[in-house]
Amino acid sequence: MLELSGLALHFGALKVLDGVELTVPQGAVVGVIGPNGAGKTTLFNVIAGVLSPSAGSIRFEGRDVGAMPVWDRCRLGIARTYQIPKPFTNMTVFENVLAAGLHGGALSMREASARAEDVLALVELDHRSSLRAGDLSLLDLKRLELAKALGSGPRLLLLDEIAGGLTDAECDTLLDIISTVRERGTTIVWIEHVIRALRRIAGTIAVLYNGTFIATGAPDEVLVDRRVKDVYLGAGQ
């Protein structure tokens, strides 16, 4: 579904991404972990099309999307959430999701309205449909961020630390929602520091360090890997 090969992003001498290799099969949930500054969010920006890679290729469903603008990639089925939510503050919650269906999903007004209602019910935000998005709490903003991404009907969903800053109970609610999204057949790549959340849902965990993946595999194997512990978990010191 998603194949990254030799992906690099350099700002002058600074190599933010340096030879990223990753294959995400259809229907998988891949967790991406790594210390701060490892290049996780930058990787998402390159996959989504906000930044252009210096080298390497991004193939989505067999198609090279590396030169495509962000909105075209969204149309193809790649949606992402931002770590710091980017709501359309002066639109209603409903209109935020409607916009995603109309544009990313290329739906008619009627279809996009129906989609928005479904998605808002899924993320349990339907009772706040006509509220200004700028008036939402943090948890609701995270739900809206997810709803906006789902509104375009993505086949690949990129989640950037969506569980960060939530209480355990809130995090569990969010995990239930994301499980439902996965069961409906959406492939997910998820950057997260909340390991507990990833363990529950991710089939694969990939560890990014200094702009490259140093370990990829099943959560139980990767999380006990000596190098991963050293660079990330800080155990054994």
Added chain:
Amino acid sequence: MNPAVLIGRALLVAGAVFLLAAPFGLSPRGLQLVTEFLTMLVLALMWNLLAGYADIVTVGQHAFVGIGAYAFFGFLVLAGFDPWLSVLLAGLVALVFSLPVMAIIFRLRAGYLAVGSWVVAETLMLAAGKLSAFGGGSGVSMPVAAVKRFGAATADRYVNVYWLAFALAALALLSTWYLMRSRIGVGLTAMRDSEEGAGAIGVNLRRARILCFLWAAPFLGIAGAIITMQKLRVAPPASFSIIDWTVYVIFIVVIGGIGSFEGPIIGTLVFFVLRELLADTGVWHLIVLGAVSIGIVLIEPKGIWGLLRRFVPGDLIPVGHSPGKRQGRA
């Protein structure tokens, strides 16, 4: 319906009734003032569409007013075309000119775009000053015969030009309202609130910007023709006046409330009230206008409408969408 929204809409309807009755009751001087109000409203609506939604903060809007003025003069006086056709062609010429201008300034973003659009506008003004058939740098008055084609008697002409301005403003309001209600408008509103966020949900930012720029140009060009019918002459510094057709327009939109439908209407009203009150004070008029706009922006960046919106729970001119039905949310 909420009482505040109801009062606001009643005021809008009262305004529309006043405008429809204006030619039958107002003095020629009054009618000229309302004509001017309507053309400024059109300029404000278009600048708001560009700067408030599509993030094209242009300070070269006067270029298209000037192009429209010159094209109108050329078709009517030099080519001897039908007067109403000349008005339409002024809009068409502005649209044609907007293509190369767009190709130049869309390479730039934000502040660079602002400066670039200004440079392009000044260059076009200097070029207009080289056209000897249009009186060169000092401009030329419209021949009496050409003026009379809009109405033999002065009073008739004022009324005819007024209806022209009324039709243009109505078309600008209704069509832009329709645009904002469409799927494109939902995308533009998303762009207003977060450009990166809008791109991420699939809004084609490039296409949206191009559409807005092409949308605005013919309205600005026809406004230029109407302005020429009021001033009865073309001249580079007057037809391409940055103060009159760009700086005042920015004041209007900023005071009224950028990125809303109500803002430009409120701003244009405030602008004309202030101008008429301070008409005899010379340069103080500009100083007060500047101080008022700075004061309002410091209190509320979304202008007077932003302030009022704290008490008014809905849009007066509904552009939103609600679940389950395709009506406005208010």
